[in-house]
Amino acid sequence: MLIRRPPARPFYGKKPLSHETVFADLRLAAMKREREPSSKAYRQDRFENTERAAKETIEAEQRARREKTKRLRELRLSQHGGKDPATS
Numbered sequence: 001m002l003i004r005r006p007p008a009r010p011f012y013g014k015k016p017l018s019h020e021t022v023f024a025d026l027r028l029a030a031m032k033r034e035r036e037p038s039s040k041a042y043r044q045d046r047f048e049n050t051e052r053a054a055k056e057t058i059e060a061e062q063r064a065r066r067e068k069t070k071r072l073r074e075l076r077l078s079q080h081g082g083k084d085p086a087t088s
Helices: 021-033 040-083
Strands: none
Touching: none
16 A cells, blocks of 8 residues: 655745745845955955965975975884984
8 A cells, every 4th residue: 555645845935936936035145145345455365365375285285294204214214223213
């Protein structure tokens, strides 16, 4: 015996969902949303901040890679030489 479920109620209130309603609500939300300033100085500042953050990230990755290489080299030397890397 097949049990039929009642039709799902729309989550958008009690009226059925239509694309016009959805798009109207999206347009209204976009109009109410606060806009970013579009001045040239603001864009330049945002670009410089992004560029600086990227450089800092790259430098941090390079530093971490160098430190890891140094630790591995010390570990290898200690294993071959039979001495403790912490004492050197």
